[in-house]
Amino acid sequence: MQVTETLNEGLKRGYQITVSAAELDAKVVEKLTEAQPDVEMKGFRKGKVPMALLKKQFGQRLLGEAMQEAVDGAMNAHFEETGDRPALQPDVKMTNEDWKEGDDVVVEMTYEALPEIPDLDMTGVTLEKLVVKAAEADITEALESLAKSSQxxxxxxxxxxxxxxxxxxxxxxxxxxxxxxxxxxxxxxxxxxxxxxxxxxxxxxxxxxxxxxxxxxxxxxxxxxxxxxxxxxxxxxxxxxxxxxxxxAAELDDALAKQYGADDLDALKAQVAERLEAEYSGASRAVMKRALLDVLDEKVSFELPPSLLEAEAKQIAHQLWHEDNPEVEGHDHPEIEVTDEHNKLAERRVRLGLLLAELGRKAEVEVSDAEMTQAMMNQARQYPGQERQFFEFVQQNPQMQQQLRAPLFEDKVVDYLFELAEVTEKEVSKDDLQKAVEALDEE
Missing domain, CATH: 3.10.50.40 (Chitinase A; domain 3)
Incomplete structure (x- = not known):
């Protein structure tokens, strides 16, 4: 088997893979030898059918399988040897279209390699965590809302x-x-x-x-x-x-508290305060995450695969168009033009996505089965009465599994980076936090 480089420009790579006819024949014989002990054929005892006859009977059928395995093996060996990781699935096609049995197989493989991502130095990175305590007025407002819903x-x-x-x-x-x-x-x-x-x-x-x-x-x-x-x-x-x-409206008393599973009104107030502060904490985390990503975007620069940039820019343009045209539910609409703004946003997203993926890989960050199951349960709640069908759909759909796993992985990497940064807490009002959250959408 011979692998010859045909393209090496930036992140673009091209290789010609040649699998000789002799190698293909050897693979077919290997498969037939493996199966020979279990083959039965009229006129021969089980396992005693001659190789020549097996080859005549089944060789043609196994040739395509052997060809695929040989090419896959060559590709895997290439990636292992070079350390290249393709940004997208490599494009593989035979170049000798008039191929016939007995000829060598010549395949052209092209792809864009993921770039070398420089090490990240978090020394001196400071982040501010906004802390909001549940005010008495907010707790009372939440309790009154509960009372109204129990009217x-x-x-x-x-x-x-x-x-x-x-x-x-x-x-x-x-x-x-x-x-x-x-x-x-x-x-x-x-x-x-x-x-x-x-x-x-x-x-x-x-x-x-x-x-x-x-x-x-x-x-x-x-x-x-x-x-x-x-x-x-x-x-x-x-x-x-x-x-x-x-x-x-229901009275703000112990009876109302018991409706919501609390022992008394004071216990319900504590639960409400805890829930409010959990909401504030989630909003605060989103603000701090944006600040972290802004720092990473400034600190790290590397070449980006054009195919990923193009795909991301198109997706962004498509998503924003539908947000501006909510009445159009399907995809039967004119082609959406990708603007410089879309390309700029795509560049940031791709760079940060590759960086976080690499940081997570080096830190051996993993999403556990329990975390995946919880994510599936959370998603399944959006389909009441069809939870089982949703679970089965996800289990049979690797792409859907990846869609659920990706944000979990990213959040775990972000938490890992929070630990490396110097984080200071700043107590603010609920309104100040709200303004900081609203500012995220304006950027």
């Missing part, structure tokens, strides 16, 4: 008109073209006005209604409504208002 409803005084936010208890019967339709009727239905749980416009027409009123609600089903027989149709709902109830 009950009490009958308004007789003759009172329903207001937005009230609960009305209604019987209703829906009709399209004068005919009642399936699923369009209910009795004693508790509807919170302003919850937008019914068809647009339905709840608005019940504002001002009183207990005992009969209200004719006229609405139009949206064109994209789930039931085809109703989509785009006008409907009339005959409603009888049986009760009008005003919301009443």
């Amino acid at each position: 009950t409803f009490e009958d308004r005084e007789e003759g009172a008109a329903a207001e937005d936010g009230d609960q009305v208890v209604i019987d209703f019967l829906g009709k399209v073209d004068g005919e009642a339709f399936e699923g369009g009727a209910a009795e004693d239905y508790p509807l919170i006005l302003g919850s937008n749980s019914f068809i647009p416009g339905f709840e608005d027409q019940l504002v001002g209604a009183k207990a005992g009123d009969a209200v004719e609600v006229k609405v139009g089903f949206p064109a994209e409504y789930g039931a085809e027989n109703l989509a785009g149709k006008d409907a009339v709902f005959e409603c009888t208002v049986k009760a009008v109830k005003a919301p009443k």
